[in-house]
Amino acid sequence: MFNVLCMEFKRLFRSRMVWILCAASLVVALLLCVMVVDNVSxxxxxxxxxxxxxxxxxxxxxxxxxxxxxxxxxxxxxxxxxxxxxxxxxxxxxxxxxxxxxxxxxxxxxxxxxxxxxxxxxxxxxxxxxxxxxxLRNIENQLADKYANAPQAKQAALALNSRVETPFNYAYGYGDTSPDIIVLLLLVLGLFCTAMAAPVFSADYHSRADDIQRCTRYGRGRLGAARSLAVLILVLAIAVVSMGVYLIILNSIFGWEGLSSSLQTAFVAWGIAPMNVGDMVRMTFFAGILTLLATASCSLFVSSRCKSPTTALIISFCVTLLPVFLGFAGVNVKWLYALLPSGGTAIENSFYYALTLNSLEFLHLGSFTLWLPYAYILFAAVEIPLFILLTILSHKKREAY
Known part of the structure; x- marks a missing residue:
């Protein structure tokens, strides 16, 4: 299995497009750093x-x-x-x-x-x-309007707010100006990762190389698993490096002491997330990685079902951008955004906004209540192995034509 995985890595890095997208992700991170700094006046x-x-x-x-x-x-x-x-x-x-x-x-x-x-x-x-x-009165009034028929959501919100430390702590930092640009970075990275993952299986189907691969000892299940794992490791590396460079540069410029600020001082005072800006950055970083991996996993599954790499790319891009399109169309179904693999990058409905400006959002169904940021993390963590399993099964059972 390890040898097959190494061969898949070599295969990935022989593609000029992979190198271009890796370099472009780093360039985009640097350009967005410049944009954030230039926005300060x-x-x-x-x-x-x-x-x-x-x-x-x-x-x-x-x-x-x-x-x-x-x-x-x-x-x-x-x-x-x-x-x-x-x-x-x-x-x-x-x-x-x-x-x-x-x-x-x-x-x-x-x-x-x-x-x-x-x-x-x-x-x-x-x-x-x-x-x-x-x-506190402001929070209670908003909850009364938002969850008039869902008292369990109101109770969960007040319980979460009770963990917010007061008085707030403040220090100027990255959170004071344009911190939402990280959502744009995640969206661009999602598109790059989709472009890398979408042709992985469909390109071999199209060239009929898959017919030969299936005749080998590990050409079905193990090949599918190794190919999927290689793509996910590459996506993980791109996400960590790009977001890491972005956050390190900006916090070095604005001052690391800003990470100690209460989250409420950087966004809205009535936010109920019991954390500081540093906690928010770490959670956004972690959720962003999960979202990118879930998006890539979905693209791999689409690739395993399509005979043409062009078709796989079109469908994968549509799935990746679907949360953004829904946001522009005014669709505000929180369950839908949480369930979509790329929902965490849906601009105003992203994980970042659910944690900061929209922290009063809860998913509720009957007596079940789940804070929206937790839902994004939970569903993405479930979708990654689910889509990879479906990808392996789809590739393994595919018949040669």
Whole structure:
């Protein structure tokens, strides 16, 4: 079996397309790093002294430093009072210099306040002192609207929220700006992995090389298993290297201390995921790998059923992009996204968003309740061996024509 696996690796790396896709995945990761850094700005657009890129990262980090540490009611009250006093001092547009000096350093605190209070009107800075109580009321109100007929989902959400540590902890980092670009990286990697996996079996069916392979001692079951395993190992390596390079570069630029921030300070204050930004990054990394492996496994199964590599590619790309198409069409069936092998890369319905901005989403059926991020991980972990088994059986039982 090991010898067959080694031969399949040699066969994969003889393909120029495999080398191109491996190099392209690394290039895309580097380009997205540049995109994230370029999106950082310090100051308003009409400010001639506004900074962007690496200069902005250093300036923003220094400006936000007074907010580092525990997010206390006192810090929030002070930030909101500064905001009100500065806003009331100008009847028209606030000068860019004043905005940069007074408002920019408290922007994170303002986003936490407005997120927790949502549409509730804040009449005084004293009300901001009840930040954590208001955050809980906001969560309860959203759950009451979302799960009026599913009390078990509401209870599960409140139980998960009870594990969130308060007061929140904050430090500027990668989570403060464009962290959702990793979803785009996973989508591109999914397409690359699909392009590598789709022709693996169908190309030999098309060239009739499979007829000869079946006459050999290990040309059926073992060959199918070795070929599938070789592709999955290659996909795993591409995913680890590309995402690893992406995350290491960005966290080195923005500062590793940002990983200690509470997840609620990087996204929405009413998020119920009991973790910090570092935990989110690790879970997204792990779930991304599972999603890519599940996507590749599905493509292998399609390849084992198709006589033409072109047909296998078209069907595999359609399956990979189906969650994205469904999202653009406005289909919001969470069960469907969780069950699709590439559902974890479905942009707004991805695992990343289920963990951060959509953390109140639960799958519920009768008394059964499952938090959506857990569902993505569970279903992907089940689909990988399932599709590989189906691929091996399909290849083994295929008759020569």
């Amino acid at each position: 310090y100051g308003r657009r009409d400010d001639p002294e506004a900074k962007i890129g690496l200069e902005a990262v250093a300036a923003v980090k220094e400006a936000y430093r007074p907010l580092y540490g525990a997010v206390t009611p006192e810090k929030l009250e002070s930030a909101f009072e500064t905001y009100i006093n500065t806003s009331n001092a100008y009847e028209e547009k606030m000068p860019a210099s004043v905005y940069k000096e007074k408002i920019v350093p408290i922007q994170p605190a303002l986003s936490w306040i407005f997120s927790a209070f949502d549409d509730s009107e804040i009449t005084s800075a004293d009300e901001v002192g009840g930040f954590y109580a208001q955050r």
